[in-house]
Amino acid sequence: MTTKILNNQAARLGRLRKGVLDLPLAGAAYGKAETLGFHMGFANLLYAYTWLFRITAYRHEAFKERLAEKEFTLLMKDKDETSMRWYSFSGGKITTTARKGPESDFSLIWKTVPAGCRVMTDMALGKPKVLKNAIIEGNLLLAGDAAMVAWFLETNNLIARLNRKKAKPKSRKV
Numbered sequence: 514m515t516t517k518i519l520n521n522q523a524a525r526l527g528r529l530r531k532g533v534l535d536l537p538l539a540g541a542a543y544g545k546a547e548t549l550g551f552h553m554g555f556a557n558l559l560y561a562y563t564w565l566f567r568i569t570a571y572r573h574e575a576f577k578e579r580l581a582e583k584e585f586t587l588l589m590k591d592k593d594e595t596s597m598r599w600y601s602f603s604g605g606k607i608t609t610t611a612r613k614g615p616e617s618d619f620s621l622i623w624k625t626v627p628a629g630c631r632v633m634t635d636m637a638l639g640k641p642k643v644l645k646n647a648i649i650e651g652n653l654l655l656a657g658d659a660a661m662v663a664w665f666l667e668t669n670n671l672i673a674r675l676n677r678k679k680a681k682p683k684s685r686k687v
């Protein structure tokens with residue numbers, strides 16, 4: 514019974530997105546619903562970011578040592594403050610909370626939620642210098658201690674370098 518209801522809802526959503534299904538849902542309301550989806554996805558990416566750090570530290574001892582170098586608290590949020598997460602780095606461990614956390618040493622503020630989603634996904638895929646490019650394009654604003662921000666950006670570049678898929682060598686046919 515439940516799967517039948519879910520399948521019907523998925524089919525309706527597909528027709529709605531294609532414009533085949535007319536609902537009394539106004540355009541603005543549909544836009545708000547889609548924005549809600551972006552915010553939920555962004556909140557999930559913020560949480561997954563913690564696991565990116567944890568898994569990288571588990572796989573690479575050098576990265577774990579780098580995390581142990583500093584102790585700080587970071588706030589990552591969007592400009593409208595609808596989605597935010599606090600990260601605490603201490604002794605090579607990372608803890609996180611979506612509730613109001615301790616005073617942050619610095620903040621990363623995303624200009625828009627879709628831009629934040631795109632950049633964080635690219636970062637998780639190991640694309641180089643994603644955060645630097647986001648700062649240059651104006652999608653990421655920085656606030657707080659400049660030395661800590663620089664250290665954190667270098668650490669993110671290290672994550673990208675360590676998690677980047679290595680290209681397979683092309684076989685030479687003789």
